[in-house]
Amino acid sequence: MEGKKANEAAEERTRIVLARLVCHASAMLRVLCVSALSSSFWFIDSLALFAWLTQLQRVPIVNDFARMSWIEQKIRRYEHGRWASEPNRRVLPFAWGLEHVGGSAGEPDPRGFLERWVTETLARSGEWFFVTPAMDYRLEEGVLTFTSAVESPWPGNNRVHARFFPARKSGPAVVVMAQWNAGWDDHVNICRWLNRLGISALRLSLPYHDRRAVPGHPRADHLVGPNIGLTLQANRQAVCDVRRCLRWLEQQGYGKLGVLGTSIGSAIACITTAHEPAIRAAALLHVSTHFGDVVANGLTTTNVWESLRTRVTADELRRFWEPISPYPYVSRLSGTGQQLLAISGRYDPTFWPEFSEQFFAAVKGNGVRCEVMRLPCGHYSLGEAPFAWAVGGRFGAFLFQALA
Numbered sequence: 083m084e085g086k087k088a089n090e091a092a093e094e095r096t097r098i099v100l101a102r103l104v105c106h107a108s109a110m111l112r113v114l115c116v117s118a119l120s121s122s123f124w125f126i127d128s129l130a131l132f133a134w135l136t137q138l139q140r141v142p143i144v145n146d147f148a149r150m151s152w153i154e155q156k157i158r159r160y161e162h163g164r165w166a167s168e169p170n171r172r173v174l175p176f177a178w179g180l181e182h183v184g185g186s187a188g189e190p191d192p193r194g195f196l197e198r199w200v201t202e203t204l205a206r207s208g209e210w211f212f213v214t215p216a217m218d219y220r221l222e223e224g225v226l227t228f229t230s231a232v233e234s235p236w237p238g239n240n241r242v243h244a245r246f247f248p249a250r251k252s253g254p255a256v257v258v259m260a261q262w263n264a265g266w267d268d269h270v271n272i273c274r275w276l277n278r279l280g281i282s283a284l285r286l287s288l289p290y291h292d293r294r295a296v297p298g299h300p301r302a303d304h305l306v307g308p309n310i311g312l313t314l315q316a317n318r319q320a321v322c323d324v325r326r327c328l329r330w331l332e333q334q335g336y337g338k339l340g341v342l343g344t345s346i347g348s349a350i351a352c353i354t355t356a357h358e359p360a361i362r363a364a365a366l367l368h369v370s371t372h373f374g375d376v377v378a379n380g381l382t383t384t385n386v387w388e389s390l391r392t393r394v395t396a397d398e399l400r401r402f403w404e405p406i407s408p409y410p411y412v413s414r415l416s417g418t419g420q421q422l423l424a425i426s427g428r429y430d431p432t433f434w435p436e437f438s439e440q441f442f443a444a445v446k447g448n449g450v451r452c453e454v455m456r457l458p459c460g461h462y463s464l465g466e467a468p469f470a471w472a473v474g475g476r477f478g479a480f481l482f483q484a485l486a
Contacts, residue, residue, distance in 0.1 A: 160462070174307055192310075247277055248277075255282040256284070256365075261345035425455045429459065
């Protein structure tokens with residue numbers, strides 16, 4: 083017994099030392115970013131580097147990079163190249179889809195219906211996102227499954243799958259959500275990194291992804307698509323799935339809970355945090371204000387907007403998709419004590435920096451505890467070295483300090 087306690091104490095000391103190293107490494111990783119960029123792009127302004135090295139603290143990263151147009155050019159070329167190489171992207175037909183939000187497919191005035199529905203839904207969002215624990219949780223070979231609280235037209239999508247990476251049998255745990263069209267193994271490295279910090283991770287497959295995919299749709303076309311009502315239902319389903327994951331973690335004895343989301347996973351994580359008092363901390367990788375603004379302006383959603391723009395304006399889309407946007411719920415975070423870490427890319431062609439700055443201003447204006455990190459990268463490139471090193475160090479230190 084004494085030997086076991088001694089081992090546990092030693093492990094705890096190791097985690098604390100590791101966490102301290104992570105905190106210091108977050109600043110050093112910024113230097114590594116500069117070094118890697120200089121070796122990758124052959125040149126870096128020595129004066130800008132000196133200015134950077136004299137500002138190693140928790141502040142927005144390198145304002146000096148804003149004047150280095152060659153960096154932005156290279157980042158944007160990389161972003162466009164990644165976007166162009168993605169397979170199976172197609173333009174689907176527009177649909178109002180009001181039957182997915184309690185309306186009728188034959189509604190004669192879909193705009194009027196949605197206007198009323200949005201107003202009512204925002205006013206009672208706590209009810210719209212409310213869930214009870216699932217009755218059929220099952221953990222087999224490291225995969226948790228259960229029935230979603232929201233029933234979509236596809237039974238396969240209604241069976242939730244989440245990969246469990248336990249660090250210990252109790253203590254802190256984080257629900258991890260990857261980006262749109264992520265594969266089964268995406269973000270597994272994040273889960274293992276959190277494990278090294280003593281934080282258990284539950285990696286949720288979002289609606290219409292991997293094992294929940296609809297036959298004939300290799301991409302998650304129904305989570306973000308030109309069907310207005312179905313997209314609303316799918317994102318509500320995602321939030322409710324996260325909350326059922328949290329209930330399961332509580333049942334297993336995990337008491338310090340957080341969320342981490344990337345891209346659309348970030349929006350889902352933010353909305354969940356605003357409606358879930360059990361969440362202590364949220365790490366948001368890519369942030370924006372309105373779901374509709376991202377779809378109407380973003381590079382990665384051009385195929386979705388192609389159909390939508392024939393029937394709705396950008397302003398209408400912003401309004402119709404307000405209930406699945408982070409911005410309307412920022413005020414719910416005020417005074418809760420919940421902590422946010424928001425990370426954005428200065429050259430992000432999908433979550434435009436303008437939208438990220440609006441989000442930062444909103445959380446600040448509402449007195450929400452939020453740390454901000456801005457990187458000289460884009461959307462895809464945030465997940466690549468050297469930027470991924472800085473991001474991993476920052477959210478690792480943040481979640482360890484907030485939860486562990």
